[in-house]
Amino acid sequence: MSPGKKFKTSINSAVEDAFGKKVLWVIFLLILVSWFSDLLLDLIKHFLTPSLQGIILTYDINILVDSFIDTLIITIVLIVFWIFYKKGVSSYTYADRYDLLDGTEKVKKNILLCILSPYKAYNIKTDITREQGDEIPTETTGFDTLDKFASNLKNIPRDKTARDLRGTLYQSNWIPSLRVIEQYPEINEIIVITTSGNTGSYEQYEVFRDFLKTKFYKRNINVFNYKDYIVNNDIASNCAKGLPSNNFKQFTEAVLHIIHNIDTKDGQNCKNVVIDVTGGVSYMTAVLSAASVKNGIELHYTDTHEFTSHVLDINVN
Structure with a gap:
């Protein structure tokens, strides 16, 4: 087996053990998150900024909202990965892990x-x-x-x-x-x-x-x-x-x-x-x-x- 093929197999195995999914599905999920993160950020800023403007006066509202949204997106991604992980582990049998x-x-x-x-x-x-x-x-x-x-x-x-x-x-x-x-x-x-x-x-x-x-x-x-x-x-x-x-x-x-x-x-x-x-x-x-x-x-x-x-x-x- 060539080093490149062995490396690819190792990555797939590692992701499967962690999430119960193929590596391509995980990459696809990350791409979707990156595509929609900016759109989601703009939408939330549009609705939150007017409300926060009248309450918080000592901070730059844009910086505050950006930090909040970044944290929110990371939290959502981690929750999704945790769900995949728990689902994968619960559905794994010994025969699934080993041939x-x-x-x-x-x-x-x-x-x-x-x-x-x-x-x-x-x-x-x-x-x-x-x-x-x-x-x-x-x-x-x-x-x-x-x-x-x-x-x-x-x-x-x-x-x-x-x-x-x-x-x-x-x-x-x-x-x-x-x-x-x-x-x-x-x-x-x-x-x-x-x-x-x-x-x-x-x-x-x-x-x-x-x-x-x-x-x-x-x-x-x-x-x-x-x-x-x-x-x-x-x-x-x-x-x-x-x-x-x-x-x-x-x-x-x-x-x-x-x-x-x-x-x-x-x-x-x-x-x-x-x-x-x-x-x-x-x-x-x-x-x-x-x-x-x-x-x-x-x-x-x-x-x-x-x-x-x-x-x-x-x-x-």
């Missing part, structure tokens, strides 16, 4: 940023139902180790949806990551953030990459490690084997650095990015959410029980 989408995103997004959680197989019971209410027919436990999962990737039923994979041996906490890619058909680049430590996901990146590329073999998707977007030596040193999951400050610095480099890379822009916050622990979700608001990036979350998508775009720019 809440229902999971079917129509704006093209081609870059996905996500956090990789350590692999965990799921035991899907029959009390978890499909969207239409049909029960999953069997109780199945997915591959209990990452090695088994990886060695069987070539046999994955690639034409099944993420929802349908829940009833197979491939069901795991990685399945919800497929949902966001299904929802955004234009995604052609996925940037994966992994975490460090013995319980982190750093060593699992290559299996996850192969999982995505195998499942979406019909789409030309490039999967990148977060390291491709870290150019600061200090941050790179702190994140040599995944972003630190036990250091809130370093994790936040790394995420902001990655997003900045996405936004400044040739041919890329934050407006083309969607962040999936399904994976990761609570504070990681908080960091990504705050970063999304600051940079105008859309958030996606998959409800792991109902398997529905939720999209939130809060733009404060």
Whole structure:
């Protein structure tokens, strides 16, 4: 977005928040006030001056009337603006202020940023139902180790949806990551953030990459490690084997650095990015959410029980 367009959008948003109106309507109102203020001043002076002349003798009547009329006009304008403001605030809902989408995103997004959680197989019971209410027919436990999962990737039923994979041996906490890619058909680049430590996901990146590329073999998707977007030596040193999951400050610095480099890379822009916050622990979700608001990036979350998508775009720019 160009600086001029962004500035125009910011002004519109500010006026909408203040008065519940578009900026053009406010400008139009000010023009009307300026056009009719002189006429109103002359009319009031015509009727008031004779009456005041006989009462007030120590002041210049024209100056007194001019001051009175100026104050009156300013008061009227402020009252009108206050009425617009109260009306706008009372009629605003959360959805009016923020663009809440229902999971079917129509704006093209081609870059996905996500956090990789350590692999965990799921035991899907029959009390978890499909969207239409049909029960999953069997109780199945997915591959209990990452090695088994990886060695069987070539046999994955690639034409099944993420929802349908829940009833197979491939069901795991990685399945919800497929949902966001299904929802955004234009995604052609996925940037994966992994975490460090013995319980982190750093060593699992290559299996996850192969999982995505195998499942979406019909789409030309490039999967990148977060390291491709870290150019600061200090941050790179702190994140040599995944972003630190036990250091809130370093994790936040790394995420902001990655997003900045996405936004400044040739041919890329934050407006083309969607962040999936399904994976990761609570504070990681908080960091990504705050970063999304600051940079105008859309958030996606998959409800792991109902398997529905939720999209939130809060733009404060």
